[in-house]
Each structure stands twice: as structure tokens, then as C-alpha cells.
Amino acid sequence: MPSLTDIRFAELAQTIACDVHSKTQDDDNTLKVQEISRAFVSDTITVPTKEMNAYALRASLGDDVYHEPSTALLEAHVAKITGKEAGLFLPTGTMSNQVALRTHLQQPPYSVITDARAHIYRMEAGGAAFHSGANSIPIIPANEHHLTWEDIEPRIVSGTDVHVAPTRIIALENTLNGTIIPQDDVIEISKNARSRGIIMHLDGARIWHVAAETGLSMKELCDPFESVSLCLSKGLGAPIGTVLVGSTPFITKARWFRKLFGGGMRQTGYMAGCAAYALTHNFPMLPRVHALAKRMQQGLEQLGVDILSPAETCMLFYDPSPIGVEYWEVVERAAQLPDPIKLNGSRLLMHIQTSPQAIEDFLELLRTLKEEKAAAGWKPENAPPKKKTLFRDVYVKAVRPV
Template identity: 35%
Template sequence: MKYIDLRSDTVTKPSKGMLAAMMKAKTGDDVFGEDPAINELQEKCAKLTGKEKALFVPTGVMGNQLAIKAHTIQGDEVIVESESHILNYETAASSIISNVQLLQLKGENGILDVETVRAHVRSNEYYFPKTRLICLENTHNRAGGVILPIKTIKAISTFAREYGIKMHLDGARIFNAIAETKISLKDYAYNFDTISFCFSKGLGCPIGSILCGDAETIDLAHKWRKILGGGMRQAGILGAAAIYALNNNVKRLKDDNARAKRFAKALADTGNYKIDVENVHTNIVVFCSHKHSKEEFMKLAKKKGLLFSSGSYDLIRAVFHMDLSEADVTKAINVLKNL
């Protein structure tokens, strides 16, 4: 059976154009800083974000954790939203690698407001941990691909700078937000000391993420990348894929977002699913079935040729990506109308 795979945008295969770019890549030893494609990619991403330097890393988790490590000292506190990827899907890495504790604050659909953040920044009493870093996530995975409003980001950033608190953006799917808001990557990145984003999600690469920031922070992250086993040798084939993606796969993300919205509206119209259509901002749709438990639904859907992933709590997640066609989306909708 050929499945329509809605589990994640990480399931895509490299396109013919990307594979051709990978095959032609000039390579060198990146541990020695001699890989031409990786160097070009890092320079390109630094320029796109308006930062001094960038560092290619194998995964988004490593990008986030290197940022936390570079910004903090052990015993510090890091503010995160309660449904964030850093808190929920990174296996407590920040407590293991950086020896910091995460203070989770509940946002509205994943969105923190500046007053909530302000109220939870620690005073300078000796028995409190130091509030050293605030991490935001845009788009917000567990909230269903919600876009953080730029006004909110700017307010938190202004407050953080006033109090000497660092800011990191987990921008794994930032380009999906850009496709909707038309706000540039540089304008988003301006509000943060560091920003990471993934090549292996909507951009369609097989592997890779990037961390961008000032030279001192990225140099420290580079050292910790090596400590954590993230130094790679002839990584240019991956760098070439990422360069191809940035040049060719960004503009088409609006199509993934549009298909997600079409899917969400169609499900809502059936009356058989609980879904907040207004909250579908980008390429992720979270919903639950009025007829079946999450586990039952996913088993029945698989028998019909549809693959979904588990969202938070009782939610089912569908993610739209470049390997799905309009016909695939139509078929998925028709199957779910009768499930």
C-alpha cells in the first residue's frame, strides 16, 4: 500500500535538483574548517539573519542545546513556554548538558506575553537561580504551527535586553512563518541573540540545522559541538543540500500552509472532528476525532492509507510538506469524511 504520509515534514526525500547539487558538492574536512560548501552555507545564513557567524549542526536539538550551553552557566534558569520543543522533546538535555533548570510558563496557544515573562524573572536574592535566557519557538509545534506575533516578540526582546537577559529563537520552522507574514528572517532574528532553524523539515533536506549569533557565542557553540560529537568531516554534501533548499524551496512553503488550511476547514465542515481552524497558521494541523480515541483513529487511518503522528495529549497531528500533492490532500480529506 502506498501511504499518504502526514506524520511530519521530516519524512520528505531529497528532490532530483537537490540530489544533483549534493553530487556536485565540493568537499573538505569541516573539522579543519576546510569544507567549501559548509563555509558557504554558514556565511549565507549569517548574512540572512544579520548575525556575525553561523554554525552547521546535525539536528535542531543540537542547535537549541548549543545555544543554551553558550548563553548560560550551571545553576542558571531558562524561561521556556510550557509546550515548547525544548521542554518536551529534547530529553531533558539542558539539565544534562548545561546543568540549568527550565522555568515553564503557560502561553496562550504557545504564545507568551511580556507581562507573564516579566512576572517570573528572578530577583537578585542569593537563593534564587539567575534568569539568564528566554527561549521562544516560532512556529510553535505543539500549538499546531502557530506564528508568534512580531509585536509580542519585540516586546519580550526589549524587556530582556533592558534586564540583560539573553534571547534564543527555536526557529525550526521559521520559514513557514515567513511565508505567511512576509517578515524577513533578518527582522525576526534581530530580536534574538541566537536563532536556530532546520533544513530537514519544510525545506526538504535529509539532515541539518544551523545556529546563528555573534562570533563569541558561535565560537563557544563550535567547541561544544565537537564535545557532543557533532563535528563532521566531508559534510559538503549536506551543505550543498541546504544551500539548494534556501535558493529553491523557501517560496513554495506557502503551498504547504495553504494545503494545511484547506485540510483543516474540510475536517471542521464534517462536524466529526474537534479542530480550531482559526489557529491553523502554517503547515501543521492538530485535531481530535469525536468518534474515536487517538489510538483508534490512527490505526483506522493507517488501514485506509493515511499516516498521522501523535500530537500533545489527545490530539492527532497532520503536517503538510513538499512530497504531498493536491491530490493527496483531497484523498486524505475524502477518507476522513467517512472515518
């Protein structure tokens, strides 16, 4: 006969029990993979394959705050291929960038130079100011493509004037909006920065794409920088994770800040296994992704659509107004297709699970919209003046007029 305590505990256990599976979970997952193959919103939406899961489940079962063997091997491998002494696995790219800045920067006042479009500046919730007390100096490239030393040099803050925050770091991003910084310009910036005692950091969230497109080794791409953040969950399709690389003393200190920021994790072997699988099996798929993006751009140009930022790697930004179409119309009609396409505005991003048919279907939709506009009396001379590719105009969200 169970005791009253046993009965109460059984009742408590029932209230605590949780099942996150739907009644049709396997079918739901199959549909989700199909949806992902027809979504151009981001490359973060990719999901682990059965093969990735099978490999990752065989990874080690350690606690990364103490020692996790598979994670340590991943960190060492990424450090080796980038030519750095050590690596550190973190849950997100934002945390990786912010930990890097905080580790490099010792005591305010100081400033960080970035591209005006950079993730560190625009998309990390003011983290440089909050975590490191750093002033940001955003620069719009004169060539409207990438920063050069000519852009940066006049904006460097130096000297002992108490009114200013001296520049301690130049943080580049490669790729940025999918475009590649020419390596000669990276090297020139690094050479001049180092001669002035300025640290170089790279937000290399999609640096894998640069290597795949240019043929340059990871070491060549990372040599000009003291630290590099390399995402695994974007182009490579791992479910989570970023590796920060640098010198051994830098990574030792960064590990401390990772703990302080709440990024110390426990059983990370599975995540490291997914990342290793992605490096081995998904990196070779990136040229195909670039080809899909270039096909998308070619099709849009043939329709008369403007390209705001070209498909140098995995993404492009477009403007349908020259054919009389607005973003919200594209988004709504794409969602109404028999096999829907998911969009959110001007950015079109291809990934390793993108369906080639989705691109053709998207182009056909725009062709249909163009024909409908023409049939309704719209003419090319009605188009608004061609937009300059100002950085604030590249990211455009689709909003239906009220």
C-alpha cells in the same frame, strides 16, 4: 599462487563487505516517495529529489573539522540573511539548541524561561539540565497561543537569594505547534529582557514558515535574538542539518561545544549542497504547504471535527470525537485504504512533498467514518464535552483500547 595471508585477508574482506541496497531498491525508493506524499506524521520525512542530489554531489570535498568550503559558504549565507555575524552547521536542531544554551550560560546557578510546550523544554530529553546545569521555567501562555511579556515578567528570577536560580535566557520557539508568535510581542519581550541583561534565544526550527506566511524578512524575525537555531531538514526538506547563528565570539565558542558534544563532522559538502538547494528551490514552496494545511482545516470543520490548534502554517491538531470517532479508528482505517495514509494521532502535518489528493482522501475517510457512526445509532448529543485546548491535550497519540 596466493599466499595464506592473501587468502585469509580476502575471506576477512568478504565478511566485512556490506550492501545496503535491496534487490528492488529503485522500486522501493519510488514507493517510499509515494508513501511520504500520503503521510501526515512529520515534515522530517521528506526525501532529497534527484535534482537536489545532482546539485549536492557537485559540492566541495572538504573536512569540516578543518575547513569545508561549501559548508562555510552555507554558514555565512544563513548568517547574512538573518543579520548575524556568523553561523555554524550542526547535524540536528536539538544539538543546535543545546549548544546555544551551553555557549550562552557560563556558570550555574541559572534558569531558562520557555513556553510550556517548547521543544527545548519537552522534547530534548532534559538537555538543558544535563548539558548546562540549567533549571527550566515553563510558562503556559494566558492567551493559550503564545507567550507575552505579561506572562514572562512575573516568572523571571532575579536577585541574590541563594535559594533560587536567576533567569539568564528566554528561549522562544517560532513557529510553535505551527502557530506564529506576533512579531510585536517578540520585540516587546526582547526589549524588556535585554534591559534586564537577559539573553534571547530562538528555536527557529520552522522560522522559514513564519517568513513565508508573514512576509517579514529573516533579519526582522531574528533581530530580537542573540542566537537563532534554523533547521534545514523540516520545512525546507534537506536530508540533515541545522544552522546556528549569532555573534562571531558566540559562534567561535559554540564550535568548541559542538566538538565537545560530538557534533564535529567531516565531509559535509554534500549536506551543505542539499541545504543550499533547499533554500533556493524549496522555500518558495512553503505557501503551497500552508494552503494545503488550511484546506485540511476547512474540510475538518465542515465535517464537524474540532480543531485543537489551527493551521496558521504547516500543521494543525484535531479532535474527531464530536463526530463519534476515536484517533485509533482513524489511524487503523487510514492504513487499510487501497492507497494507505499514515497518521499517528492528533497532529496533521503537511510538507513540500504532501499530495493534495491525500488530503481529500483523508477528509473522505472521516466523512465515511462519520456516516458509519450515525448509521450505528451514534448521535451528536453523545459526544463528550468539548475539550479545552490545554497544552497537554494537543499532542494525542492514537492508542487502541485494550
